[in-house]
Amino acid sequence: MSDLRPDLAIIARNVAAGSRVLDVGCGDGALMAALRDTAGVDARGLEINPANVAAAVGRGLSVVQGDADTDLADYPDASFDYAILSQTLQTTMRPHVVLDHLLRIGRRAFVSFPNFAHWRVRGSLLWGGRMPVTPLLPLKWYETPNIHHVTVDDFRELVRDRGLTVEGAWFLSHGRPARPAAANFFAEHAVFLLRR
Amino acid sequence: MSDPRFGQNRRTTLPGPLKLDGGALLSPLDIAYETYGTLNADASNAILVCHALTGDQYVASNHPVTGKPGWWTRMIGPDKPIDPARDFVICANVLGSCMGSSGPASINPATGHAWGMAFPVITIRDMVRAQAMLLDHLGVRRLKAVVGGSMGGMQALSWAATFPERVAAAVIIASTARHSAQNIAFHEVGRQAIMADPNWQGGDYYEGTPPAAGLAVARMAAHITYLSEAGLTEKFGRRLQAREAKSFGFDADFQVESYLRYQGLAFTDRFDANAYLYITRALDYFDLAEEHGGTLANAFRDTATRFCLVSFDTDWLYPTRESRAIVQALHAAGAAASFVELSSPFGHDAFLLDSPELNRVVDGFLKAGAAR
Numbered sequence: 001m002s003d004l005r006p007d008l009a010i011i012a013r014n015v016a017a018g019s020r021v022l023d024v025g026c027g028d029g030a031l032m033a034a035l036r037d038t039a040g041v042d043a044r045g046l047e048i049n050p051a052n053v054a055a056a057v058g059r060g061l062s063v064v065q066g067d068a069d070t071d072l073a074d075y076p077d078a079s080f081d082y083a084i085l086s087q088t089l090q091t092t093m094r095p096h097v098v099l100d101h102l103l104r105i106g107r108r109a110f111v112s113f114p115n116f117a118h119w120r121v122r123g124s125l126l127w128g129g130r131m132p133v134t135p136l137l138p139l140k141w142y143e144t145p146n147i148h149h150v151t152v153d154d155f156r157e158l159v160r161d162r163g164l165t166v167e168g169a170w171f172l173s174h175g176r177p178a179r180p181a182a183a184n185f186f187a188e189h190a191v192f193l194l195r196r
Numbered sequence: 197m198s199d200p201r202f203g204q205n206r207r208t209t210l211p212g213p214l215k216l217d218g219g220a221l222l223s224p225l226d227i228a229y230e231t232y233g234t235l236n237a238d239a240s241n242a243i244l245v246c247h248a249l250t251g252d253q254y255v256a257s258n259h260p261v262t263g264k265p266g267w268w269t270r271m272i273g274p275d276k277p278i279d280p281a282r283d284f285v286i287c288a289n290v291l292g293s294c295m296g297s298s299g300p301a302s303i304n305p306a307t308g309h310a311w312g313m314a315f316p317v318i319t320i321r322d323m324v325r326a327q328a329m330l331l332d333h334l335g336v337r338r339l340k341a342v343v344g345g346s347m348g349g350m351q352a353l354s355w356a357a358t359f360p361e362r363v364a365a366a367v368i369i370a371s372t373a374r375h376s377a378q379n380i381a382f383h384e385v386g387r388q389a390i391m392a393d394p395n396w397q398g399g400d401y402y403e404g405t406p407p408a409a410g411l412a413v414a415r416m417a418a419h420i421t422y423l424s425e426a427g428l429t430e431k432f433g434r435r436l437q438a439r440e441a442k443s444f445g446f447d448a449d450f451q452v453e454s455y456l457r458y459q460g461l462a463f464t465d466r467f468d469a470n471a472y473l474y475i476t477r478a479l480d481y482f483d484l485a486e487e488h489g490g491t492l493a494n495a496f497r498d499t500a501t502r503f504c505l506v507s508f509d510t511d512w513l514y515p516t517r518e519s520r521a522i523v524q525a526l527h528a529a530g531a532a533a534s535f536v537e538l539s540s541p542f543g544h545d546a547f548l549l550d551s552p553e554l555n556r557v558v559d560g561f562l563k564a565g566a567a568r
Contacts, residue, residue, distance in 0.1 A: 044532070053536040054557050057504065060564020064523055064535040074524045 004034055006175040007086055007112040010191045014110075014168065015041060019081035022046065022105060024068050024098075025088035029056030036061070044080075046071060069093045072101035080106040089113045090146040096158060103164060103196045112191040115171075117151035117184045136188050152184040159194060168193035204230050204257055207296050210329050214291075217481075220316035224305070227330045228296025229253050229288035232272065233280030235336065242336040243278055243562075244327065245271075245287040246344030246351035249475055250415075250467055252295040255287040256280075261466045270550055271343075277559035283340065290351075291326040292318045292474040298326075300470035301402065312470060313399035320347070320482045324354045328362070338362050341562055345369035345547035346514065347475070350482050353522070356503070357484060357495040365502045365565045367558055370511050370547040372518035373492055373525070374483040379513065382421055383476040386414030390469045399470050411469040412460030419459050424510035424543030428452060485525075492525035503533040504561040506554060508546040510539075534561060 004012055008031045015021060017039040023032050026045030029052075035041035045063035047053050056063040064071075068085070069092050083106030085098065090113050092098045102109040114136040115121075124132035131141040139145070150158075152171070159166060171178040171187035178187045205228075212223030230253045235242060245255050245268065252259070256266040256273060272278045278285055289297040292315070300315040307314075331339070342363055344352040349371025356366045372379075393410030395401055420428075432452040436442065439449065448454040488494035503526055507519040516537045526533035538553050540546035547554065 050536050050538060050553070053534070054553055054560070057534045057536065057557050057564075058560025060560065062502070062532040062534050064527075064533060065537055066520075066535075074520075074527060076528050079527070079530065 004030060005086075006172050007170075007189055007191050008034075010170045010172075011084060011086065011110045011112070012038070014193060015039060015082055017041070020044075020079070021082045021084060022075065022080040023084045023086075024072065024102065025085060025091075026052075026056060026061075026063060028052045029059050029061040029063060031084070031086070032056065032061050032063075033059050068098055072098065072105065075101070075105045077104055078107060082106050082108050082110060084110045086110070086112045087114065090148050090150055092148065095148050095150070096162070099158065099162060099164075099194075103162075103194060107196065108167065109194045110191060111155075111194065112189065113150055113155065114146075114189050115152050115184065115187050116149040117153065118173075118188050119185055120188075122185075134188070152187060152190050155190065155192065159192070165195045166192060167195050204232075205260070206231065208330065208333060210333060212329075214322070214326055214329065216316050216322045217319040218317045218322075222291075222298065222316060225291075225326060225329065226296065226298045226302060227288050227291075227326060229286060229330060230255060230257055231287075231334075232256055232285040233283055235284040235334070239336050240338070240340060241282065242284045242286060242331070242334075242339050244331070244339050244342045244355070245278070245285060246327075246342065246348035246355075247287060247290065248344075248346040248348050249418075249479065250463065250472075251348070252293065253287045253289045254295075256285070259466070262462075267548060270548075271555065271558065277555050277562055278343065284336075286331070286334065286336070288327055288330055290323045290347075290475065292323070292471060292478060294468035294471040299468070300399065300474055301468040310400075310402040312402065313473075315470070315474065317477055317481075318474060319478050320350050320354050321358055321487070323478065324351055324358055327351070327355075328359060331362075339364060340565065341365040341367060343367040343369075343558070344371070346371055346544065347479055349514075350479070350484075353484055353495075354482075356499060356501045357488070360496075360499045360501055363501045365504070365562065367504045367506075367561065368519070368522065369506045369554070369558075370508055370514055370544055371505075372482075372514040373495075373522050374485060374518075375480050376518075380480045382417060383480055385417045387473050387476060389413035389417070390473060393469075396469065399473075401469075406464070407469045408461075408464040411464050411467065411472060412457070414469075414472060415463040415467075416456045416460040419456060421513045422544045424512065424541060426510060427541050427543055427545075430541060431455075492521065493528035496526055496529035496531050499529060499531050501531065502561075502565060503531055504557065505533065505535040506547075506557060507535075507537045508540045508543070509537055510541060511544040511546065513544040 032043035083102040121132040170191040171183040172189040210225045212225045213221040289295040304311040342352045349368035390410040393407030396407040437454040485492040507516040
């Protein structure tokens with residue numbers, strides 16, 4: 001599990017063994033494979049890119065090609081212990097609707113996203129007057145898939161507004177744990193565990 | 197091979213009776229089939245491949261009439277997703293067809309003449325039940341996988357719904373869980389073309405001249421639905437066939453006309469018109485949800501079968517939304533399901549053509565099951 005992306009490693013460590021997991025935007029299935037192989041998790045995936053789906057199916061995973069914006073409605077209520085959305089929230093058309101679906105489908109949800117209020121992002125806008133290009137936001141404004149930039153504090157507010165409970169929060173900087181204090185300023189990346 | 201049940205170009209007569217969805221009892225029951233590879237000691241490596249409407253059991257061996265290679269040598273062979281070195285591959289001519297299994301062209305034991313239209317109407321589930329009887333005969337209790345495209349995919353679905361405990365995995369390619377009104381409409385055009393041929397004679401033509409013209413027209417209409425507009429345009433455009441200018445007549449001026457006429461005529465050499473009527477009817481009657489109280493998910497309730505569905509983006513005969521509907525039902529039933537829409541310019545026919553991505557998906561899916 002050590003070669004997982006840092007946010008995925010956090011999620012992998014905190015998913016209960018033997019549970020049922022839906023990984024939304026599962027990519028090539030790296031997290032699903034790790035959960036299956038190390039924790040006996042029954043993992044299912046949703047992924048938009050056909051090449052990624054083919055790769056994940058080739059690993060023996062159950063992955064369905066589809067779009068988080070339109071296809072989550074097809075999943076029955078409470079059919080998973082966890083729904084996972086890693087680095088995908090900011091690319092969806094209606095993040096709040098996606099979040100609602102995650103917690104309708106799963107009893108709990110992991111959501112990870114790059115923090116747009118990180119000091120480097122702020123610096124880029126404040127001093128450079130340019131949309132930030134950072135390791136976690138690597139593409140220029142016209143080609144980025146990130147259409148709904150979000151900050152840690154924005155996300156906390158959304159969670160509050162939707163009446164959800166935060167069961168856990170982890171923050172990362174350069175792939176290492178960052179202080180929870182002032183996370184909105186110092187964290188490059190956040191992982192939240194939510195409950196209905 | 198020492199075991200007389202196994203080998204190529206096999207044919208067996210099962211005593212029956214087979215109770216059909218339409219109520220009739222069919223007995224005896226002829227089934228023609230091909231096998232490749234060897235059944236292992238615990239009979240756990242059998243893969244059933246189901247053919248499409250006008251397909252046959254010669255999935256990976258030369259066709260006895262046309263001499264052409266098997267229709268799915270891209271999928272079955274050494275180092276292919278289905279490998280006879282590892283898998284015991286079975287492909288049977290479907291019930292109602294004309295390559296050796298019982299159908300309207302075979303002899304009705306009661307009369308000593310061809311059944312013709314006296315053959316009972318059959319369904320996809322009847323085809324599957326007949327295959328199950330063949331598997332019993334071959335000593336295969338449980339399939340490692342059932343794999344099919346188009347009508348073969350419907351059989352694979354019907355297998356998983358009818359005999360869930362006998363199917364470890366199902367691969368459904370370019371298929372659907374029910375025939376749409378448009379699908380039925382195209383089939384009706386083909387059937388009416390056959391029945392309008394004066395040689396059809398109410399289906400009683402086996403001692404005379406077959407209704408080749410009607411069958412060719414049926415095939416031409418159907419063939420268009422297997423292609424895509426983009427594929428047709430790319431292949432033929434408006435190019436003329438072996439001439440410099442339009443004839444201002446009704447010869448096959450355009451290449452696409454000439455191609456369709458050839459496809460229609462070539463088909464009449466290898467297919468029986470009545471079998472075409474019966475099999476298209478079986479497809480039209482196919483509605484897996486209807487068989488399960490109107491809810492498709494009920495067809496897969498508590499299933500342990502793993503499913504893999506593949507569609508092609510230019511397939512307008514069984515478009516992607518049909519596969520998605522099946523995936524939704526599988527989700528609702530809690531089944532393990534994978535699905536991918538592949539890109540191809542070739543329409544429905546894409547499942548029979550070279551597609552490295554299709555092979556990769558099927559290969560990975562089948563190998564993943566073997567690892568468990």
